[in-house]
Amino acid sequence: MSDEIRRSMPLFPISIVKSLTDLSARQIRYYEEHNLVHPARSEGNRRLFSFNDVDRLLEIKALIEKGINLAGIKQVLSMQKVPDNEPMDQEQVEEIHNDLSEKELRRLLQQELHTAGRYGKSSLRQGELSRFFH
Amino acid sequence: MSDEIRRSMPLFPISIVKSLTDLSARQIRYYEEHNLVHPARSEGNRRLFSFNDVDRLLEIKALIEKGINLAGIKQVLSMQKVPDNEPMDQEQVEEIHNDLSEKELRRLLQQELHTAGRYGKSSLRQGELSRFFH
DNA sequence: TTTCTTATGTTAGTTTTCTTAACATCTCTT
């Protein structure tokens, strides 16, 4: 079984994800509503989160704590997923450009640079959860 | 966080454990009832299984499939946990001796040797689940 | 063969957890 499949297996109910991330159920659902995470669903419509989902929520949380708003976070997350050589598909490109105008983005990032200090790799680190499980 | 703590964190509801192990809820509860696993509980009394618990259930399942009964499985599991140099505590010793008489055990293992072939390390392998997650 | 035991299935009634939707509130931005 590939690592990617393992990491994307739907395993956790929202109660566990709450305790793993220290986010409220309301927050988790709100982030899903705004397409920042896409947990699977059980037959009976309960959310089931994978390791990847939890990692993503931890990244979101870190960015939230730096004062970045959801639009900005969406932007950041959509960027880090694109492998260097593979071209973005059209949908992805459109999403990035629809969500936030260039101007808005520049302002946001500027504010971030100002208030939260250097905007370095550390804030983009993936696989937070992997520190806890392997 | 130590690996052992990670592996013993209560994470999974019984529905997920069912799909991970292909055991029925009835079987899982029955094995708990007979002290083969000890999942944690949520505040509201729902079972929460750790990676270790799931591993253990997979071991139990493998032994069941070899025709070993619960008493025999209990025996086997209680043996493999004891590190070579650390002495067993009294409770553990008593458990082993109460659950099954020497004679019964000898018969059981003999039958196992006969019907399921060589009783080798493979049947005692720990950490089955770790093949799926790391 | 009949009976007992073990392991599991099934069902019923309850309790807990999760769901969506609505409304409230607080903080920024305009």
Add this chain to the structure above:
DNA sequence: AAGAGATGTTAAGAAAACTAACATAAGAAA
């Protein structure tokens, strides 16, 4: 002051899990 964004809170309903009881199949024992 008004609007937007993010989160809290609450209510009502649905799904999932709990225990307990009873059913049953296969083997062991008598």
